[in-house]
Amino acid sequence: MSIRLYLALSIFAVFLLAASVAVPLQSLPALVESDPTLAMTIVTELRLPRALLALVYGAVLGASGAAIQALFANPLASPDITGATGGAALGAVVTAYLVGLATPFAVAVGGIIGAGAALALLLLLAGPRAETATLLLAGIAISAIAGALTTLALALAPSPFAFYDAYDWLMGSLIDRSLPQLAFAAIPALAALMFLVSRSERLDRLALGEETAEAMGIGLAALRRNVIVATAIGVGAAVSVCGAIGFIGLVAPVFARRLTHGHPGRAVLPAALIGATLLLAADIAIRFAPPDRNLPVGVLTALFGAPFFLTLVARMRWSARP
Numbered sequence: 001m002s003i004r005l006y007l008a009l010s011i012f013a014v015f016l017l018a019a020s021v022a023v024p025l026q027s028l029p030a031l032v033e034s035d036p037t038l039a040m041t042i043v044t045e046l047r048l049p050r051a052l053l054a055l056v057y058g059a060v061l062g063a064s065g066a067a068i069q070a071l072f073a074n075p076l077a078s079p080d081i082t083g084a085t086g087g088a089a090l091g092a093v094v095t096a097y098l099v100g101l102a103t104p105f106a107v108a109v110g111g112i113i114g115a116g117a118a119l120a121l122l123l124l125l126a127g128p129r130a131e132t133a134t135l136l137l138a139g140i141a142i143s144a145i146a147g148a149l150t151t152l153a154l155a156l157a158p159s160p161f162a163f164y165d166a167y168d169w170l171m172g173s174l175i176d177r178s179l180p181q182l183a184f185a186a187i188p189a190l191a192a193l194m195f196l197v198s199r200s201e202r203l204d205r206l207a208l209g210e211e212t213a214e215a216m217g218i219g220l221a222a223l224r225r226n227v228i229v230a231t232a233i234g235v236g237a238a239v240s241v242c243g244a245i246g247f248i249g250l251v252a253p254v255f256a257r258r259l260t261h262g263h264p265g266r267a268v269l270p271a272a273l274i275g276a277t278l279l280l281a282a283d284i285a286i287r288f289a290p291p292d293r294n295l296p297v298g299v300l301t302a303l304f305g306a307p308f309f310l311t312l313v314a315r316m317r318w319s320a321r322p
Helices: 003-022 027-032 038-074 086-100 105-124 132-155 163-172 179-198 200-206 210-213 220-242 250-260 268-286 297-319
Strands: none
Touching: 003 220, 003 268, 027 250, 038 179, 038 220, 038 268, 086 105, 086 132, 086 163, 086 220, 086 250, 105 132, 105 179, 105 220, 132 163, 179 200, 179 250, 179 268, 200 210, 200 220, 200 250, 200 268, 210 220, 210 268, 268 297
């Protein structure tokens, strides 16, 4: 991917960041004239953390999706399809509502543990280079189990309002997130993102085949373990703060591989940029919902991501026919 394309994506993401902070455009100028201090507080305490969380969350989803797809040699692998997102949500819910540790750090740790457990179970069930059907079946099973256990945990929670409190969070929401929450999500997510980018060359070599990669000095066991741990840390921390947002980790790597001419490892960084841009654009779009309705951003990404996923499955199915 050329430097110009990186620059174009970065500039577009910055433009969306500015738009996200300013939307709705008509309210800020009047508020600045009437109460500049309040306007600055709204921008710095509400809108800026929300916009930055969208960038960070989208970036880690895109990079994690690209790394998982390279690891499993399968374009249908992603944090949500493989159960990592559902596992992170389960870990965060259990930590907050059953264990009773509702601090941002404790919930983030719970999300990381849940995501790591889901990915480890997938690797155990499907194998490191699973076929499409095996990967899908194992991922769907893990996601279904995680969703059922999450519902059970909320039903058994001491608080009778647990379902209501967790609705926006479980559906994926960036509304009313604070700067401390941004820090708790961004620090682990960006660390995981940097690690995955640093392993992009090794992931490219893995695409040549396991024996070839080992002959080139790649430790496959260590690479798989490290990618799973990094993905669990990044996705788990983001999910624990913003909830489960699906399909960004599937869509972004697909476009990124087209920009890198099919190289799965080189697609990690472009997928991060594309994922950040997609999630920020989706968050801007839900601002135009009716004022009395809070539309979770995960609903919008699912509405667009699910048809894309079905199209991808159908395309692979038809291309495999003799």
